[in-house]
Amino acid sequence: MGITRTHQYLLPMLTASNNQVIYNIKKILKPKGGIIRVGIWDTTKNYIPNSVYILMHVKRLPVGDFNTILKDIKLDKSYIDDYLYGNYLYDYLHMFVVKCPYDKAYHNFIHSKYSEMFSKEEGLKIYPTQKSKHVDYINKVRKIIVKDESLKTHLESSLDVIIPSSNELDSSLIWEDEIFNYYPGCEDLVLNHYV
Numbered sequence: 001m002g003i004t005r006t007h008q009y010l011l012p013m014l015t016a017s018n019n020q021v022i023y024n025i026k027k028i029l030k031p032k033g034g035i036i037r038v039g040i041w042d043t044t045k046n047y048i049p050n051s052v053y054i055l056m057h058v059k060r061l062p063v064g065d066f067n068t069i070l071k072d073i074k075l076d077k078s079y080i081d082d083y084l085y086g087n088y089l090y091d092y093l094h095m096f097v098v099k100c101p102y103d104k105a106y107h108n109f110i111h112s113k114y115s116e117m118f119s120k121e122e123g124l125k126i127y128p129t130q131k132s133k134h135v136d137y138i139n140k141v142r143k144i145i146v147k148d149e150s151l152k153t154h155l156e157s158s159l160d161v162i163i164p165s166s167n168e169l170d171s172s173l174i175w176e177d178e179i180f181n182y183y184p185g186c187e188d189l190v191l192n193h194y195v
Contacts, residue, residue, distance in 0.1 A: 004177045007038035008141050010052050016126040017101040021076035027069050042180035050100045059092035112172040120146045144169045
């Protein structure tokens, strides 16, 4: 699975806000667990505004270690929920639901208004320059959020178009990618919550 826009735009916000919950979730990554996908909702559950769903693969983490980390995660004020996902005996998947610390940014994100998520100063702070290829997508997101003129020029020349200054430098959300167990029209519940 590719990296969703929720992963690109919202996950760095969780890291930048120094949430202890993200620190503990990263402990799961170290013993070869991994983030499978990040989204804004799982339709098998009630919609929770301003939340981020992080689906993790936890197969190689010993049960005792996982339970200890899970206990620490549940103590964090950003923690909302967690649950087994799929067939645990075969998939070893666990979902974590975490509160997004920036309500206004979340609202603008779900309306694909990326440049309205943060001021330029906040955008540069929350999405700092990355040198690792593993998280290089953060560099592009930062340029989109601050409407970097070099990115606009690059897009205009490669697409042979003129992008009006009122337009975003990224396309709208593809809801099928951002919502777990998506079904047509379920995004209306999310959007109508933020009218």
